[in-house]
Amino acid sequence: MIKVTIYGAAKEIGRSAILVEDQDTKILLDCGLKIRPKKPTIGPEGLNEHTENLQSIVISHAHFDHTGYIPRIVRDGYEGSINMTHPTKDICAILWRDHLKIEGERHWSEDDMYDTLYQIRCHYYQQKFELADGVSATFFDAGHILGSASILLDWKGQLIFYTGDINTFETPYHDTNKYPTLEEISFIISEATNGLRDLPNRESPNKSFIDAIKATYKRGGVTITPTFALGRGQEIEAILAKEFIDTNFNIYIDGMILKMNNVYRRYFHEYWVSKKILEWCSDNRIEVPFDLRNFIGVSRNLADNLDTFRKMIVSENKPNIIVSTSGMLEGGPIHSYLNHGAGNPKNLLAISGFQVEETIGRAILDGERKVNLFSWGKKKGAEVEIKTEVRQFQFSGHAQRNELLKMLNAIDSKKIVFVHGLESAANSLKNELKNNQEVYIPVNKETLEFQN
Ligand SMILES: [Zn+2]
Ligand SMILES: [Zn+2]
Structure with a gap:
């Protein structure tokens, strides 16, 4: 037995x-x-x-x-x-x-x-x-x-x-x-x-995500995508890479996703990832999708004051896409982007996954528009009003x-x-x-x- x-x-x-x-x-x-x-x-x-x-x-x-x-x-x-x-x-x-x-x-x-x-x-x-x-x-x-x-x-x-x-x-x-x-x-x-x-197959959230990014740029805004560091983060990177290769879109990657990217890079061969993605990379002469020239990892190599740098990314009138942790907005650099970018109704907050009860991400999806976020230099954080468009894309x-x-x-x-x-x-x-x-x-x- x-x-x-x-x-x-x-x-x-x-x-x-x-x-x-x-x-x-x-x-x-x-x-x-x-x-x-x-x-x-x-x-x-x-x-x-x-x-x-x-x-x-x-x-x-x-x-x-x-x-x-x-x-x-x-x-x-x-x-x-x-x-x-x-x-x-x-x-x-x-x-x-x-x-x-x-x-x-x-x-x-x-x-x-x-x-x-x-x-x-x-x-x-x-x-x-x-x-x-x-x-x-x-x-x-x-x-x-x-x-x-x-x-x-x-x-x-x-x-x-x-x-x-x-x-x-x-x-x-x-x-x-x-x-x-x-x-x-x-x-x-x-x-x-x-x-x-039953979820829609992957093509439909992928397409509506891309369409929403393009519409956001057209009206003069940037797309802010909170995501999990592991799995979802890399998946979104690949979707963006395939769509925005050879375009002027800048894709900024921030937070723990960067560490997980290193693990993905280490195991990027046929034992662990699909043949399709390997072929796509080799056709485009890159090792991994996030090696494309318009992918930018946000780290101290770029700026001493990252909060100021993030403010620039989210405020400039350029085709910018931000992909950052944490996925349910409970912490991470995403707070910095929202502190500086949530007040602009032209921007898009693109939530990419399931949001657990009682998380900030869930509250926003449920219609809450004033949330308390971590703020650099302020111990207790700051109340931020979300004026951006808010959308959820059903990747599971x-x-x-x-x-x-x-x-x-x-x-x-x-x-x-x-x-x-x-x-x-x-x-x-x-x-x-x-x-x-x-x-x-x-x-x-x-x-x-x-x-x-
Ligand atoms: Zn799991
Ligand atoms: Zn599990």
Whole structure:
């Protein structure tokens, strides 16, 4: 009998942690922290009691809700291997260091982080690796962000498929996600993020985004695009690169996106990104899309006073596009651009992704027009009135509903556990399944039992 206990991300998004065990083996899939606006992060509850007899940890991808709690497991005494892809390791190191700056040593210390890095083992897609006696894993490209993987566990002859976060869309850097269709799978553990909504295919948000940028320039404004540093940021860079190559548009990149760009550059070959994007780059004699001559990384190499420099970018009457963190406007250089640019109704604030409740980005989308932003030189920040046009473009890094159902119906498995999504999203998927699959929608800390 195999037991599965969901320690986080049951009926929620955040702090993914799934323990798979039988009487003599324990493997942990993912180990994240949940980020909550204006509140401290929380980890998976109750996981620590297993730390000492865990045999192995396998990580699907670098996003913080899947990796933020790993150094804590090491601090609590875990000495085994932590398995992930090569890009995931590099991205984790950046995210963990950034987290120390934001939240301090609340869950783990800098030393714990370095200890953790020593325990990481890296693997490529489609190469089986051993986790414990009779238990091995294979990574499948999940198409979600650089290095993202779904995990196929071979558990003493039984197969278990954990999707991690998957993207069924073809995006600028990645083909659609891969999954096993030939083998019989004992049970699937699947994300359910977009279980409630079907999103338009990628061409339509891409086109409306580009049209909006051009219209903004025509009326004498600049486009300000807050975005996540990892994944979405690079995707938007690629969309802009393809559209504005050989034009006079200036594309300013600011904030943590620049650090993540370096990781993308390091892994820019066919193991990790799609052939299409490699061909496009080689046709245009560049290494990565953000190497085009009209891409400008905003850093201290350009100006001593970055606030003044950003003010110039956002105020000058030129075809300027700003792509900056943070994606939900909770911090980062985007505040500087809005301080100086939000008062101009000709400008466009182009929100590029889902905005969590209680974030500044969400408030603006909900119609709030006076927000408190960080301001250079003013400790308490400043109230800024948003007079720009505000639009949201529906890019999502997750499987859309129909495609997710197609995958779940194509995999030969009679049992599905839904995680990483609201209960309503999981229920909506459950009602549409075709093959009489048995569906589990557990709560946190619930243990499910699967007979051989
Ligand atoms: Zn993710
Ligand atoms: Zn996630």
